[in-house]
Amino acid sequence: MSFILNAPWIAVQAEQLLAQRGHAWLLSGPSGLGQYDLALSLVSAWLCEKPAPQGACGVCGSCHAIQVRTHADLCVLMPETVMLELGWPLSEKAQDEIDKKTRKPSREIRVDAMRDAVEFSQRTNARGQGKAVLVYPAERMNNITANALLKTLEEPPGDVKFVLATESAHQLLPTIRSRCLAHTMRWPDTLQALSWLADQGFDGPEAEVLLHAAGGRPADVLRQAASGQTPAWWSSFPQAMARGEVAALSDLNPSQAIDALQKLSHDLVLRQSRAAPRFFSSDTLPKSKASLSTLTGWYKRLTTAARSSEHPFNAGLMLEALASEARLAITATH
Ligand SMILES: [Zn+2]
Incomplete structure (x- = not known):
């Protein structure tokens, strides 16, 4: 499922990067700008017979x-959950373990997969155009896998090129960052983003609400829409949270709920500082007497909660706690 590959702002960046030499690129920026898609454009061009x-x-x-995910000279290094989501085949051994329920798909890039990648980069290429390794999201390497990759980046075996794509460059080892040419993902302008969204079936004022909700990051619009966040829901969400209505969170998993609440608290902080809100339109925000320190305190607690939200012991309880905390913060009088 590649959302954004042919978007004009990705094509422009691909052409620029391809014009430069470099055996290792690091593409970074917030989610939703298409770093995976740009990475895939680069490896496709490197391996193409008539680029x-x-x-x-x-x-x-x-x-x-x-296109059919079977290129012998391309190695994709991703957490298994991401491979499955993006339609890349797992190694036979990994697939077998998951089928037999010996373990769950991994959320990190596994040491085994990194070992295979190091071996891959030392092999002779099969199709005569060199080889490529695509790592995404690169921040999902632990220290062991990152160090193994680092060794290969330091002594690249000749015909292999690397592209690392990340949504959190600050979480990467500085030594990895310094071995790569850095590229910061470009933001599409609103018109480009809206015209791309129209091609995906989102248009009119609804698309604008959704793009606003995604902070201007088009691929996140599709992600949010897939999790049931409609324009009507988004517009009513701030008031529902001021009333502590947990039902407004019921279609979301805890990390999606926290993400939406972070955007709400962020916008309330902005309004308190007399700046324009970023994710919600002003008229949908509830009146609030909460002080800046109450609102930033709430935002910080959400950030902490985000770290443990992937494995809550009870998702329902967590959503209830989130809704009631939202109400307390928004209706606070100090
Ligand atoms: Zn080709």
Whole structure:
């Protein structure tokens, strides 16, 4: 499921990066800007049999092999949960373990997968266009896997190129960052983003509400829409939270709920500081007498909660606690 590959702002960046030499790129920026898609554009062009300055031809044997996820000279290094989500096949051994329920798909890039990648980069290439390793999201490497990758980046075995894509560059080892050419993802302007969203079936004023809700990051619009966050829901969400209505959170999992609440507290902090809200339109925000320190305290507690939200012991209880905390913060009188 590749959302954004042909978006104009990705194509421009691909052409710029392809014009430069470099055997390792680090693409960074917040979620929703398309770093995975840009990374895939780069490896496709590197491995293409007839690449143009704009990128891969899209029709040769190599391009086809990437489209069907079976290119022998491409190694994708991702957490298993992300591989499954993006439609990349797992190694036979990993798939077998998951099928037999010996373990769950991993949320980190596994040491085994890194070992395979190091071995891959030392092999001779199969199709004659060199080899490529795509790492995403690169911040999901632990210290062991990151150090193994670092060794390969320091002594690259000739014909292999790397692209690392991340949504949290600050979580990467500084030594990894320093071994790569850095590229900061460009933001699409609103018109580009809206016209791309229209192609995906979101248009009119609703698309604007959704883009606003996603902080201007188009791929996040699709992600949020997939989790049931409609424009009507988004517009009514701040008032519902001022009333502590847990039902407004019931379609979300805890991390989605925390994300939405962080945006709400962020906007209330902005309004308190006399700045324009970023995610909600002003007229949907509830009146609040809460002080700046109450609101920032709430925001900080949400940030802490976000770290443990992937494995809450009881999701229902967590949502209730989140809704009641939201009400307390918004209706606070100091
Ligand atoms: Zn091609």
